[in-house]
Amino acid sequence: MKVTVARPTGLCFGVRRALLELENALKEHGRIYGLGSPIHNPQEIERLQNLGLIVVETPGEVPSGQPAFIRAHGISPEVRDGLACRTQLIVDGTCPFVRNVQEKAAFLKQEGYRLVVVGDAAHPEVQGILGYAGNGACVVSRVSDIPAGLEKGKTGVVCQTTQKVSVLQDIVQALAARAAELRVYNTICSATLERQRAVMELAPRVDGMIVIGGRNSANTGKLVEISKGCGVPTLWIEHSDELEGGWIQGKEKIGIAAGASTPDWLIQELISTLESARSPRGKD
Ligand code: SF4
Structure with a gap:
């Protein structure tokens, strides 16, 4: 055989980088509160928990003044503000490619585009991006999810970094036939x-x-x-x-x-x- x-x-660059920052912080502080699982892998989570990681779901669960960790998926500005109210000791493991999607979403919002985020609505990276995308933004994971009413105004598209290229292609093709004006950023990471x-x-x-x-x-x-x-x-x-x-x-x-x-x-x-x-x- x-x-x-x-x-x-x-392991991709972003997760490897975030884990390195997390392990360094664990060495320094002994214990750190991670906002959500830092990696979608139960075996690795168990190893990190043995080193002192405590996984919480909301900023409110971080004890005041204790170190907190943001995973590679990133968080919305609202959650970041909530975290900053609890602690100043924040280790930010947001992947630079995810940061790029957040920045593109914020830019499109500022330029008056209605945002379509191609991705899975329940995924934490998408939830973080939505926080930058403004009111009226929607998440589309297949062509049939595309909302009505794009014939007027400007439509901007960003994509969850881990989407399949073919999904983005299909959705952009369908949007091109409907939207009055379309601006697309292919933010699938290399x-x-x-x-x-x-x-x-x-x-x-x-x-x-x-x-x-x-x-x-x-x-x-x-x-x-x-x-x-x-x-x-x-x-x-x-x-x-x-x-x-x-x-x-x-x-x-x-x-x-x-x-x-x-x-x-x-x-x-x-x-x-x-x-x-x-x-x-x-x-x-
Ligand atoms: S954006 Fe790409 S490099 Fe960054 S964490 Fe996600 S898969 Fe990894």
Whole structure:
């Protein structure tokens, strides 16, 4: 059995950078309050909790004056103000690519555009962006979500950084046919595109693809969709413990891809598990 890892795959620049800042802060303060899970990966969260991370959902849960951490997804100006009322010790791990979307949304709002945010309405990154987008902004995840009434006025588009290019293309095409004036910023980040392309390139060369990453990770889910869309049997796992011998049996070439929130150590564990499966005594 040959095991090939998609390149690039796993932790993206933004999450790696945020985790580094978080770990440095944990070393300095011993304990830090993270606003939302800093990474969509339960195994990594458990490791960080053991180092002193306490995950909370709202600024009101941060004890006054205690250090707080903003994850790579970023937050809205309103939530940031709420946090600043609780503490001045804020470690900001907002990814620069997410910051760029927030700035583009604020710019379009200022220029009088009605904002369409292409993305998943429930995703924290999108909720943060909406805080910059102004009243009347809407979230669209498919063409049928596009609201009526765009024939007048100006429509601006930004996109959740982890969306599939094809989703943005379809929505922009439909908007172009309806909106009186349209201004689009493609804010899908290069890390996402590169990881999606790596899966597309690897899928035709393997008998099966294992995608490792949190089940709550949107970008991992997109990699699974892409791999399945290439017609290759695809297994989505969070941890190498979930690997069943039956699935790999009969497959000579296995591909591995990992979401942008999957830490290196989980990928490494999966490779070791596959290597032991290849050699029952783990020695050849
Ligand atoms: S996927 Fe892109 S935008 Fe999101 S954290 Fe990673 S580098 Fe930043």
